[in-house]
Amino acid sequence: MVHTRRTLYSRDSYDSTKGLIRLWLLRLLVPLGAHREFIGPHGMRSDTLAEAIGLAHWIAPGSPEFDVSLVRAELRQLHARAESEDRECRVPSALAANVSRLATLVGLSEAGCRILEFAVLIHTDSLLDDTADWLGKLSSPKVCHVLSVLLDLPEAELRSTLSTRGPLAQSGLVKLERRGTGTLGGQLNLLSDNFADRMLTAEEDPLALLRDTVSLSPAAELAIEDFGHVTDSLSVLRPYLRRALEARRRGVNVFLYGEPGSGKSQLARTLSEELGCELFEVASQDEDGDAVQGEQRLRAFRAAQSFFAQRRALILFDETEDVFDDGNGFFGKKSTAQTRKAWINRMLEENPVPTLWLSNSVGCLDPAFVRRFDLVMELPLPPKTQRERIVHDACGDMLTPASLSRIAAAESLAPAVIARAASVVRAIRADLPADSVSGAIQHLVGNTLIAQGHGPLQRSDASRLPEHYNPCYINADADLSAVAEGLCRARTGRLCLYGPPGTGKTAFGRWLSERLDVPLAVRRASDIVSPFLGVTEKNIAHAFRAAEREGAVLVLDEADSFLRDRRGAYHGWEVTQVNEMLTQIEGFGGVFIASTNLLDGLDAAALRRFDLKVRFGYLKPEQAWDLFVAQCAALGLEQPEAALRSALARLTVLTPGDFAAVARQHRFRPLTGPSALLDALVAECALKEDGKRSAIGFV
Numbered sequence: 086m087v088h089t090r091r092t093l094y095s096r097d098s099y100d101s102t103k104g105l106i107r108l109w110l111l112r113l114l115v116p117l118g119a120h121r122e123f124i125g126p127h128g129m130r131s132d133t134l135a136e137a138i139g140l141a142h143w144i145a146p147g148s149p150e151f152d153v154s155l156v157r158a159e160l161r162q163l164h165a166r167a168e169s170e171d172r173e174c175r176v177p178s179a180l181a182a183n184v185s186r187l188a189t190l191v192g193l194s195e196a197g198c199r200i201l202e203f204a205v206l207i208h209t210d211s212l213l214d215d216t217a218d219w220l221g222k223l224s225s226p227k228v229c230h231v232l233s234v235l236l237d238l239p240e241a242e243l244r245s246t247l248s249t250r251g252p253l254a255q256s257g258l259v260k261l262e263r264r265g266t267g268t269l270g271g272q273l274n275l276l277s278d279n280f281a282d283r284m285l286t287a288e289e290d291p292l293a294l295l296r297d298t299v300s301l302s303p304a305a306e307l308a309i310e311d312f313g314h315v316t317d318s319l320s321v322l323r324p325y326l327r328r329a330l331e332a333r334r335r336g337v338n339v340f341l342y343g344e345p346g347s348g349k350s351q352l353a354r355t356l357s358e359e360l361g362c363e364l365f366e367v368a369s370q371d372e373d374g375d376a377v378q379g380e381q382r383l384r385a386f387r388a389a390q391s392f393f394a395q396r397r398a399l400i401l402f403d404e405t406e407d408v409f410d411d412g413n414g415f416f417g418k419k420s421t422a423q424t425r426k427a428w429i430n431r432m433l434e435e436n437p438v439p440t441l442w443l444s445n446s447v448g449c450l451d452p453a454f455v456r457r458f459d460l461v462m463e464l465p466l467p468p469k470t471q472r473e474r475i476v477h478d479a480c481g482d483m484l485t486p487a488s489l490s491r492i493a494a495a496e497s498l499a500p501a502v503i504a505r506a507a508s509v510v511r512a513i514r515a516d517l518p519a520d521s522v523s524g525a526i527q528h529l530v531g532n533t534l535i536a537q538g539h540g541p542l543q544r545s546d547a548s549r550l551p552e553h554y555n556p557c558y559i560n561a562d563a564d565l566s567a568v569a570e571g572l573c574r575a576r577t578g579r580l581c582l583y584g585p586p587g588t589g590k591t592a593f594g595r596w597l598s599e600r601l602d603v604p605l606a607v608r609r610a611s612d613i614v615s616p617f618l619g620v621t622e623k624n625i626a627h628a629f630r631a632a633e634r635e636g637a638v639l640v641l642d643e644a645d646s647f648l649r650d651r652r653g654a655y656h657g658w659e660v661t662q663v664n665e666m667l668t669q670i671e672g673f674g675g676v677f678i679a680s681t682n683l684l685d686g687l688d689a690a691a692l693r694r695f696d697l698k699v700r701f702g703y704l705k706p707e708q709a710w711d712l713f714v715a716q717c718a719a720l721g722l723e724q725p726e727a728a729l730r731s732a733l734a735r736l737t738v739l740t741p742g743d744f745a746a747v748a749r750q751h752r753f754r755p756l757t758g759p760s761a762l763l764d765a766l767v768a769e770c771a772l773k774e775d776g777k778r779s780a781i782g783f784v
Contacts, residue, residue: 129143
């Protein structure tokens with residue numbers, strides 16, 4: 086509740102604060118005893134202070150001989166006169182108006198307003214601050230005593246006003262330092278470094294006063310439809326926030342985590358627009374661009390809770406690592422949150438404004454804090470269908486269909502990456518040739534992905550099947566067409582495909598995903614294995630979660646890297662990796678394909694997890710001939726003569742992969758005819774350990 090103010094000095098118009106500052110200076114010197122430091126046996130320590138309070142004649146040329154007793158007597162007279170004459174002094178009108186606005190916003194009492202005014206002025210008036218320093222180091226009780234003398238208010242009222250549960254402390258406007266001792270100015274901490282100057286410079290909207298503490302969030306750039314990959318979580322989060330806002334529910338906190346650029350801030354802004362409420366962001370850097378430390382950010386958050394408690398609003402606290410993970414476990418340093426665990430817990434239970442806490446990883450949270458959040462929600466990078474929509478909306482007018490498809494195919498593409506690239510190219514579009522705009526966006530996106538540690542954009546045809554692909558060209562010990570039909574009906578299954586390289590195991594996964602009309606997710610050992618303990622297991626789990634979320638066929642190449650027989654393990658991590666893989670296979674609800682060149686050495690428990698194990702072998706002679714004829718047609722070569730068939734049949738280690746390799750050679754070393762194609766296939770087979778004998782006589 087805001088009390089009617091007992092105004093001791095006029096607030097009708099701007100006037101100099103000299104009278105008020107002079108009164109405070111004299112109170113510091115006389116009743117509070119700072120004169121002992123100010124007046125020495127041979128003179129006064131500050132000419133500036135002497136001039137400000139009316140003792141300049143003791144330092145002027147031709148002044149009488151300095152007499153300590155006379156100076157002190159005159160100082161007491163000046164103080165007595167100031168107490169009777171200067172009580173109707175003024176603070177600057179801008180300060181008065183700004184304090185009044187903040188008082189209405191957070192419910193400051195008369196004493197709270199007086200303390201705030203004094204704190205602002207001692208942080209901006211160097212003479213007042215320096216004079217107060219002569220009081221020495223003050224504890225928090227002594228600060229209350231000093232303020233009671235300076236502001237002419239009861240000490241008990243000041244203690245109550247400065248309590249940790251009072252509006253001043255809860256809002257963060259003025260915090261009394263209770264740990265240790267310090268100077269008067271140092272013990273009265275303001276909301277931010279620039280806050281005092283801003284309070285004096287202009288009469289501003291409260292939001293402008295707080296701009297390096299909390300700010301109104303910009304408009305969202307994405308729509309709720311762009312977050313279709315987290316529909317299940319949003320189906321709970323959206324109505325919960327709506328009910329919380331309507332009922333003014335306290336203690337509402339949501340933790341959102343995901344990779345950088347995955348759209349966490351955008352989701353928060355989109356939700357606020359959908360809910361018809363304001364969104365205020367707690368600043369992570371000040372007006373000069375310098376990082377704000379964790380404790381200061383917590384004060385800003387507490388201030389925002391006080392400022393906007395009566396508004397229909399959400400608060401966004403991004404980069405929560407600044408508070409929850411700013412310690413150093415190696416050296417035993419606790420984080421800001423851990424050193425204030427009781428306060429943090431109480432804050433999470435009582436905050437009046439619903440808050441969205443954002444982080445790159447949930448690992449920054451102490452488990453004791455995790456359970457205090459109403460919802461903990463992961464925001465993964467969007468699946469391909471969502472990426473296509475986001476890319477199209479951001480820069481579809483600047484991309485060719487092929488470029489759009491190529492960019493959207495990047496699984497590690499975050500919405501922020503494409504938004505930034507689109508912004509850059511739009512700014513210089515007029516300076517670029519029309520046919521290079523699409524390439525410029527690809528270039529920027531590709532460079533960013535590489536800088537983030539991801540692979541470059543793939544060629545547009547890198548994941549495509551050859552036009553002449555047909556499962557008939559695969560020598561498998563199962564009817565692959567029948568298997569595909571069954572999987573189309575069941576929509577779930579776990580297959581182990583094994584056999585020599587190039588026999589078509591991964592290509593079958595691509596063909597199957599097209600038959601099922603679902604995305605394909607191919608993971609190789611290099612995508613998952615990490616040198617850091619425990620990270621490989623996390624990557625395995627992430628691969629399965631992402632595939633299930635997209636409804637994709639998950640193909641794991643080089644599966645033997647993760648499914649080796651645990652009986653031969655030398656290290657504990659070898660066992661845990663196999664255990665994690667088995668757990669994920671068991672719980673996966675989609676279609677999973679593990680491919681390996683060698684079935685020997687796989688863990689027996691892993692083999693039991695697979696519904697079907699299919700051996701892929703070298704091409705049969707009839708398959709090789711059919712594929713040879715199809716390849717000649719695809720490369721624009723003449724129809725092969727039947728005489729070549731017997732020579733082709735001698736290549737007992739021929740695979741579809743060999744045909745693909747030769748087709749790639751044809752782009753820069755054109756084949757002149759079917760015989761040249763046969764020679765190239767012979768050369769491919771000759772490089773294989775199993776094919777050296779069969780290659781003799783065909784080189």
